[in-house]
Amino acid sequence: MQKAEDSTLAGAATKAPLIEFRGVGKTFWTDEKEVEAVRRIDLVARGGEFISLIGPSGCGKSTLLNMTAGLFHPTVGDVLYDGHKVTGFNLKTGYMTQNDHLLPWRTVVGNLSVPLEIQGLPRAQIRERVDDLINLVGLKGFEKSYPSQLSGGMRKRAALARLLAYNPDTLLLDEPFAALDAQLRLKMQIELLSICRRLNKTIIFVTHDLDEAAALSDRIAIFGSRPGTIIKIIASPLPRDRDLLRLRHDQDYVQLTAELWDMLTPGLASTRGEAA
Amino acid sequence: MTITHAAELKSRKALRQSRAVKLNLMRVLFIVCLLSAWELASGRLIPEFFISRPSRIFTTLVEWTLNGDLFFHAGITASEAFLGYVIGSACGMFVGTLLGRSRFLAELLDPFVTAFYSLPKVALAPVFILWLGIGFGMKVVLTAAIVFFLVFLNTYTGVRNVSRELEAILRLMGARERHVLFKVVLPSAITWVFAGLRISAPYALIGAIVGEMMASNRGLGFLLTRSQGQFDTGGVFAALFAIMLLALLLNTAVRYAEIKAMPWKTAESDREMTI
Numbered sequence: 440m441q442k443a444e445d446s447t448l449a450g451a452a453t454k455a456p457l458i459e460f461r462g463v464g465k466t467f468w469t470d471e472k473e474v475e476a477v478r479r480i481d482l483v484a485r486g487g488e489f490i491s492l493i494g495p496s497g498c499g500k501s502t503l504l505n506m507t508a509g510l511f512h513p514t515v516g517d518v519l520y521d522g523h524k525v526t527g528f529n530l531k532t533g534y535m536t537q538n539d540h541l542l543p544w545r546t547v548v549g550n551l552s553v554p555l556e557i558q559g560l561p562r563a564q565i566r567e568r569v570d571d572l573i574n575l576v577g578l579k580g581f582e583k584s585y586p587s588q589l590s591g592g593m594r595k596r597a598a599l600a601r602l603l604a605y606n607p608d609t610l611l612l613d614e615p616f617a618a619l620d621a622q623l624r625l626k627m628q629i630e631l632l633s634i635c636r637r638l639n640k641t642i643i644f645v646t647h648d649l650d651e652a653a654a655l656s657d658r659i660a661i662f663g664s665r666p667g668t669i670i671k672i673i674a675s676p677l678p679r680d681r682d683l684l685r686l687r688h689d690q691d692y693v694q695l696t697a698e699l700w701d702m703l704t705p706g707l708a709s710t711r712g713e714a715a
Numbered sequence: 716m717t718i719t720h721a722a723e724l725k726s727r728k729a730l731r732q733s734r735a736v737k738l739n740l741m742r743v744l745f746i747v748c749l750l751s752a753w754e755l756a757s758g759r760l761i762p763e764f765f766i767s768r769p770s771r772i773f774t775t776l777v778e779w780t781l782n783g784d785l786f787f788h789a790g791i792t793a794s795e796a797f798l799g800y801v802i803g804s805a806c807g808m809f810v811g812t813l814l815g816r817s818r819f820l821a822e823l824l825d826p827f828v829t830a831f832y833s834l835p836k837v838a839l840a841p842v843f844i845l846w847l848g849i850g851f852g853m854k855v856v857l858t859a860a861i862v863f864f865l866v867f868l869n870t871y872t873g874v875r876n877v878s879r880e881l882e883a884i885l886r887l888m889g890a891r892e893r894h895v896l897f898k899v900v901l902p903s904a905i906t907w908v909f910a911g912l913r914i915s916a917p918y919a920l921i922g923a924i925v926g927e928m929m930a931s932n933r934g935l936g937f938l939l940t941r942s943q944g945q946f947d948t949g950g951v952f953a954a955l956f957a958i959m960l961l962a963l964l965l966n967t968a969v970r971y972a973e974i975k976a977m978p979w980k981t982a983e984s985d986r987e988m989t990i
Contacts, residue, residue, distance in 0.1 A: 508883075508887055510883055528883070528886045528887055529887070530887065530888075530889050532887060533887065533888075534884065534887055536880070536884075538880070540878075540880055540881055540884045542881065542898070542899065542902070543979055543983075544902040544903070544905075544977070544979045545902075545979075553885070553888065553898060554888040554889075556894075556898075557885070557888050557889055557890050557891075557894050557898075558889070584982075585978075585979045585982040585983070587979065587982055587983045588982055605888050605889075607887075
């Protein structure tokens, strides 16, 4: 256990709690049914920490992101951000949802400019920043394209660039790299990790890709479904300044991935049992 | 290989062009046949008094063009329709946006709006005549009243249908109401607004023409009733033809504005379909 005041790189994530879920439960009511999305969630993310949420579909991972962003509020329990209860839109967070939610009437450049226009930056500065971001996510040559003219992967990249444009403290990412090809995904993962380390971003990352969760996270929360609960939280044995390119040969990484697979496959075995 | 490819593209283009030429030729043939049948039937099968004849209508149009009647009256009708259209749609867009963004106002005013909407707007003409007399203003207001509701309802629906997710995404970026309004709500509602504008373009002419027919001494509607009063069937048809041209012109203008205002729509319809 490291001291709380430790300010070294490794200690960056051991600061005070930034996001806290305290006994959080959320139930949705539709016309005739009530659906309990999550139950008794206790989770603390410290500033600068990278936490992945993994688990079967429909186990309430996105629900946690929505509550962190303040889009809706828990039925029981509290969600705290920086010590305060989240009551409205949480402007400290940037949310990249499963749908890219780009504005269809704006080109790529126009979409990336939106948050900067809201911040009231001068036009030249916006242009410059947008150019940098377009290069970063590899959308050069598509500046004037509308979202409808882009592929799914390109739209995701544009959405990520838009998120980075306004530079929120906390990034809530819901399967941001799912639609990307392997090489580009790795490139974006490296970029994301370096950005969050350099600028001390806190990240809550939902993914279905166990390798990705193992590669990027400081801690991984594993969910069980119906209602969604956290079964286990695993702290990554990997160092914070890890080299994603060489990870495949890292014994700790291989072991961690294996452990995650073992945690999630019993569910698979039981569904197969049901089908038989 | 590339040569055959290019050749194929070229031949496909030529095929498309020749098809378009053929289609247009057939259209011309169709209208010529129709007009000839009309010309021949008139006075032989059906008394000329009822259906006039194309040559007669054409002569009347030429006559009106030469003595300046056509442009004078068409100009007046066009300005009434256009002015009423602009005023009505501007008010419709404004009120539609306002009510679309304010749930309270919308709920408060809903029964009154529905009641007014059910009223045939043309029936308001006598009221406007009482208030404004039988001049230019009365036709403009009548047109505006008709156009207002169509644009208002479409704008309202459009503003109501704005994606709440998009709005939330912008709110998380720190957007205020004016940002949300100008960056999400209005661009998203514009498709609906233009649907309203397109529907109401012909209605703008209804307002102007009906107004002129009820009480006026100028405009195409007046030309129509005057010809009818003189039992000049050719004149009636000539006036109708002029009104039709005006309607086409207004429609084309709205369509052009629509394409200019929504470039992303063209991008969407131009791309190859994928599922």
